[in-house]
Structures are given as structure tokens and as C-alpha cells.
Amino acid sequence: MSETPVAEMSFEAAMAxxxxxxxxxxxxxxxxxxxxxxxxxxxxxxxRCEAKLKEAEEKVAAITLDANGEPNGLKPVEGL
Structure with missing residues (x-):
């Protein structure tokens, strides 16, 4: 078991x-x-894993696409 505080772990480290x-x-x-x-x-x-996944989902959801399917920029995500 790691001594690293859970709040400081990446998703990958926490999952492992x-x-x-x-x-x-x-x-x-x-x-x-x-x-x-x-x-x-x-x-x-x-x-921690659930929180990091939710954070990633919110970031992905904030990406908007233009008519050509290209990223049009990022909308601000509340709390990030």
C-alpha cells in the first residue's frame, strides 16, 4: 500500500x-x-477515481464542435 495521500494521486495511480x-x-x-x-x-x-473520471467527463463535455466537426473552443466548466 502506497503512502501517497489519495488526494494527490493521479487516476492511474489510484486505480492501480x-x-x-x-x-x-x-x-x-x-x-x-x-x-x-x-x-x-x-x-x-x-x-478519487470516480472524481477524476467525472472531472474528465466534464472537460470533454465542455468541448464544442463547429459545423465541420472541428473543436470550436472550450466552454468554461463550473468549478474548474
């Missing part, structure tokens, strides 16, 4: 660590206290 957490929990060979910590970290990682 989330996969590791799930694998450890699925194996079932982790002590109860460690399982709880892993589950908490996994919940944080999942939330």
Missing part, C-alpha cells in the same frame, strides 16, 4: 493501487485490522 487492495482483500489472508485499513484505503481510492 485500488486493484492491489482488492486483490489483497480477495485473498483473505490479511489480519482483521489490516483488512479494515485496506477497505478504508480502497474506499478513498474508489472515490
Amino acid at each position: 493501487e485500488l486493484e492491489q487492495v482488492v486483490n489483497q482483500l480477495e485473498r483473505g489472508d490479511v489480519a482483521l485490522e489490516d483488512s479494515i485499513k485496506l477497505y478504508e484505503r480502497g474506499a478513498e481510492l474508489k472515490a
